[in-house]
Amino acid sequence: MFFPTDQAVPDTAQAAASTPYDSVWANPEVPTKAADGLEAVMLAQDKLYVVLAVVLIIWIGLIVFVLRTDQRLRKLERSVETGIPEEPAEA
Amino acid sequence: MANTNTSGVNVRRYRIIRNVVIGWMTVVVLGAFLLDIPRINILEHTARNLYFHVPMWFTMMAATLVSAYHSLRLLQTGAPVRDVRAKSAALLAVVFGVLGLVTGSVWARFTWYQGTDLWWNFDPKQSMAAVQVLIYGAYFVLRSGIDDDRKRARIAAVYNLFAVVTVPFLLYVLPRQMESLHPGAEGNPAFSDITHPIMRLIFYPACIGFIGLFWVLYTQRVRTALVQRRLDDAHAPL
Numbered sequence: 001m002f003f004p005t006d007q008a009v010p011d012t013a014q015a016a017a018s019t020p021y022d023s024v025w026a027n028p029e030v031p032t033k034a035a036d037g038l039e040a041v042m043l044a045q046d047k048l049y050v051v052l053a054v055v056l057i058i059w060i061g062l063i064v065f066v067l068r069t070d071q072r073l074r075k076l077e078r079s080v081e082t083g084i085p086e087e088p089a090e091a
Numbered sequence: 092m093a094n095t096n097t098s099g100v101n102v103r104r105y106r107i108i109r110n111v112v113i114g115w116m117t118v119v120v121l122g123a124f125l126l127d128i129p130r131i132n133i134l135e136h137t138a139r140n141l142y143f144h145v146p147m148w149f150t151m152m153a154a155t156l157v158s159a160y161h162s163l164r165l166l167q168t169g170a171p172v173r174d175v176r177a178k179s180a181a182l183l184a185v186v187f188g189v190l191g192l193v194t195g196s197v198w199a200r201f202t203w204y205q206g207t208d209l210w211w212n213f214d215p216k217q218s219m220a221a222v223q224v225l226i227y228g229a230y231f232v233l234r235s236g237i238d239d240d241r242k243r244a245r246i247a248a249v250y251n252l253f254a255v256v257t258v259p260f261l262l263y264v265l266p267r268q269m270e271s272l273h274p275g276a277e278g279n280p281a282f283s284d285i286t287h288p289i290m291r292l293i294f295y296p297a298c299i300g301f302i303g304l305f306w307v308l309y310t311q312r313v314r315t316a317l318v319q320r321r322l323d324d325a326h327a328p329l
Contacts, residue, residue, distance in 0.1 A: 047137045050197065051140055054143050062186075062308070
């Protein structure tokens with residue numbers, strides 16, 4: 001099932017007033033353990049570093065894609081230089 | 092054809108769009124960080140993720156449309172170039188889909204799930220977006236199982252046309268219909284009543300920019316694959 005009802009944080013009295021899936025937010029006692037390492041960093045500067053993380057993920061993802069295209073070009077170049085065809089590209 | 096190189100791609104147009112996209116995205120990123128926005132409780136600066144996370148899904152939708160168009164044309168004409176284009180666009184649909192999922196997870200971790208150590212809590216919109224990415228992942232699994240080129244192109248095209256039918260439901264209708272932590276049940280997953288209108292000034296250019304970026308990366312892949320095909324044909328045993 002995609003929508004397990006046993007949420008990691010159990011619903012509390014307020015749950016009836018909330019939507020079925022926002023148990024975390026609906027919980028009036030948001031677990032307020034002191035922000036530890038990663039969270040302390042990410043919550044600093046009004047959470048600006050969360051945006052930085054998102055931008056970096058996209059940047060790295062796209063760069064990996066570009067490098068893989070580069071790899072294919074390199075293969076083609078080698079195949080042209082040697083005159084021997086590479087294995088046909090995978091589907 | 093004028094301006095068309097051996098791989099059948101209009102390189103002059105490609106270069107113009109590429110340069111425009113580079114400049115455009117630079118301005119978008121600058122605007123995304125420099126434009127002052129109201130500070131909202133819980134969201135705070137992460138509201139700026141609107142400019143980066145949401146366009147991933149717009150771009151994925153655009154990529155699936157491009158892919159489906161070429162799959163349709165493949166079934167009509169049987170031209171191998173259509174298969175190359177459909178496959179390249181589908182690959183980028185998966186890339187942007189995965190980026191959308193990961194960025195959404197990071198965003199949720201420090202807003203909805205702050206203090207709970209949760210990265211994923213099976214929010215139905217997240218789950219269905221993951222299903223959408225898997226549907227396109229299956230397209231590549233299907234392709235890898237068929238050895239004959241023509242057969243693979245046709246079967247993959249038929250699957251792709253089924254896959255694109257799920258996109259409006261999983262990425263458009265469901266986020267607007269279902270109640271969950273993710274905004275949208277009131278009609279718009281990108282803008283809710285706490286989203287300041289000024290953010291549209293960056294948001295729409297960001298969507299256009301990322302779709303342009305998709306087009307650049309997609310065209311690079313198509314060019315590479317078409318050169319590969321020509322080389323394979325030239326070396327093919329007669």
